[in-house]
Structures are given as C-alpha cells and as structure tokens.
Amino acid sequence: MDCNNNACIDLHIHSTASDGTFSPAEILALAQDLNLAAIAITDHDTINGSKEALGIGVSPPLKFLTGVEISASPPPSFSYSGSLHILGYSIKIDNPLLNKTLAALQGARKNRNPGIIDRLNSMGVAISMDELSNEVGGAQLGRPHIARLMVKKGYVESIQEAFDKYLGKGKPAYVDKYRLDCSMAIEVILGAGGIPVIAHPFLLNPRNIGDIEELVITLKAMGLKGIEVYYPEHSQDNISKLEDIANRHGLLMTGGTDFHGSLKPEIKMGSGRGDFCVPYILYERLMENR
Numbered sequence: 614m615d616c617n618n619n620a621c622i623d624l625h626i627h628s629t630a631s632d633g634t635f636s637p638a639e640i641l642a643l644a645q646d647l648n649l650a651a652i653a654i655t656d657h658d659t660i661n662g663s664k665e666a667l668g669i670g671v672s673p674p675l676k677f678l679t680g681v682e683i684s685a686s687p688p689p690s691f692s693y694s695g696s697l698h699i700l701g702y703s704i705k706i707d708n709p710l711l712n713k714t715l716a717a718l719q720g721a722r723k724n725r726n727p728g729i730i731d732r733l734n735s736m737g738v739a740i741s742m743d744e745l746s747n748e749v750g751g752a753q754l755g756r757p758h759i760a761r762l763m764v765k766k767g768y769v770e771s772i773q774e775a776f777d778k779y780l781g782k783g784k785p786a787y788v789d790k791y792r793l794d795c796s797m798a799i800e801v802i803l804g805a806g807g808i809p810v811i812a813h814p815f816l817l818n819p820r821n822i823g824d825i826e827e828l829v830i831t832l833k834a835m836g837l838k839g840i841e842v843y844y845p846e847h848s849q850d851n852i853s854k855l856e857d858i859a860n861r862h863g864l865l866m867t868g869g870t871d872f873h874g875s876l877k878p879e880i881k882m883g884s885g886r887g888d889f890c891v892p893y894i895l896y897e898r899l900m901e902n903r
C-alpha cells in the first residue's frame with residue numbers, strides 16, 4: 614500500500630522479549646527516527662516487551678499500542694498446517710488471566726527447545742542448551758535463535774537454510790508445541806480489554822481464499838475483530854482479497870512488517886522490503902472501535 618508520504622504505522626514488531634533483536638527501548642528510538650506515527654510490540658506469547666516499552670515511556674507524536682502474538686491451534690474442523698497466530702492489541706498488561714495464560718504458553722516453549730536440540734544433535738549438529746541460553750540471554754528462546762546459532766557455528770549458511778533443512782514444520786528437527794485453542798486466545802485477549810486480529814492469513818496452509826474466508830467467519834463468531842491485511846509477504850492480489858473479506862464481514866484491517874531485527878534482516882521496521890507502508894488511518898479506526 615502506498616501512503617503518499619503520509620505517516621506510516623507498524624503494528625507487528627518483535628522485541629528481545631521474544632525473537633526480535635532490538636530491545637523495546639531501541640524499537641521506540643528507531644520508530645521515532647523513522648517518523649512512524651504508531652507502533653505495537655507484538656512478541657510471541659509474551660507481553661514483556663510491551664510492558665518494558667510502557668515503563669520507558671513513549672514520547673509524542675509516536676503512538677504506542679500494547680500487543681501480543683499468540684500461537685493458537687485452529688478450530689477442530691480446519692486442518693491448517695501453518696501456525697495460526699492471533700494478534701492482540703491494546704491489551705491491559707496487568708490482566709491476571711492473560712498473564713497466567715501466557716505463562717503457560719511460555720512453559721510449553723521452554724519444554725520444546727531441548728527436544729529440538731536433541732534432534733539436531735542426532736543429526737550431527739552439535740549445539741547444546743547451555744550454549745543456546747548463553748547466546749540468547751534472558752529472552753524467550755525460539756527457533757530463530759537456534760537457527761542463528763547454527764549459522765554462527767557453520768552448519769548452515771543462513772537462517773532460512775536452517776528452517777528449510779531442519780527447523781521448519783515437517784523438517785527433521787521440528788518439534789510441535791502446545792498451542793492455545795483459538796477460541797481461548799480470542800477470549801483471553803477480549804478479557805484483557807484487547808482487540809483480537811488474525812495475523813498474516815496468507816502464511817497459513819492451505820492458503821486459498823475460500824478457506825481463509827471460512828476460517829475468518831468461524832473466528833469472528835468467537836469474537837475476532839480484525840484481519841492483518843497489510844503484510845510484506847502478502848501480494849497485492851492477496852491484499853485486495855483480504856480487504857474485500859474485511860469489508861464484507863465488518864472486520865477491522867491492520868498491518869505491520871513482522872520486524873525481527875537481524876533475525877529477519879530483509880525486513881525493515883515500518884517499510885518491510887522498502888516500499889511497504891501501513892496508513893495511520895488504520896490505527897485511528899482500531900482506536901475508535903475498541
């Protein structure tokens with residue numbers, strides 16, 4: 614989408630609280646430098662990044678939304694193999710059920726990592742949990758961190774190669790993890806006063822538009838409020854189809870780059886691969902419809 618030099622926003626950003634490489638403070642500073650009008654920090658299954666940003670304080674004119682990206686399981690009648698990610702915006706970060714639920718998801722992530730390491734070890738990739746923890750520090754460990762260590766130790770040339778050969782879904786070192794049922798993910802976000810939005814629908818598999826629309830209808834009945842329409846991996850054709858679905862079903866539209874810093878080096882905050890821009894009006898609509 615072209616914003617014709619109007620202010621852009623980025624409502625999908627990962628910080629060091631999950632698998633981004635920029636701290637919340639660095640994200641706020643970069644957003645100011647880039648003259649972004651509004652951002653949200655949406656870490657995987659944690660709101661620690663958003664909490665930290667609020668603690669630091671956000672200087673006007675930049676607007677900040679608390680956020681989270683929950684890994685959910687699809688409704689039982691849908692056989693999706695990609696991850697169904699539910700974004701939650703403008704959540705109250707001290708909500709007890711939200712915090713309890715995210716703590717359980719963080720536990721599941723921790724339990725998964727040794728399994729991935731075991732599989733890698735049995736394939737001749739010599740990486741230990743200690744080594745990984747030392748690399749990552751206090752952040753929540755995810756597959757991109759494992760991929761980065763594999764690059765560093767020379768087992769693969771790139772993070773993408775690590776996913777393609779070892780870590781991606783269906784690859785030999787892939788280990789599934791517990792996911793929150795999508796209806797619970799939506800309920801927990803709503804319960805924390807937040808706005809639940811389906812993330813990057815075209816990363817789901819199958820990704821035909823009929824299936825996506827059916828999924829959206831099912832999730833709307835559970836309380837879904839929006840669709841992440843604008844996303845660097847979405848083609849213009851995909852975007853048009855998602856705009857149409859959002860309009861016909863009365864859903865909000867959001868967008869963001871899924872910025873991960875050097876763990877997704879081709880994606881820049883606010884501008885994706887260069888010409889990406891999510892218009893500020895979408896932030897205003899999101900705020901009006903809270």
Ligand code: AMP
Nearest residue numbers: 657754755756757773776777781782873
């Ligand atoms: P995790 O939280 O450990 O499941 O890792 C999720 C992150 O891994 C996502 O944010 C993506 O950036 C990245 N990722 C997942 N699948 C792939 C893939 N096939 N290729 C490259 N990156 C991926």
Ligand code: ZN
Nearest residue numbers: 627632657873
């Ligand atoms: Zn990520």
Ligand code: FE
Nearest residue numbers: 682698812813
């Ligand atoms: Fe995602």
Ligand code: FE
Nearest residue numbers: 625627682871
């Ligand atoms: Fe993401």
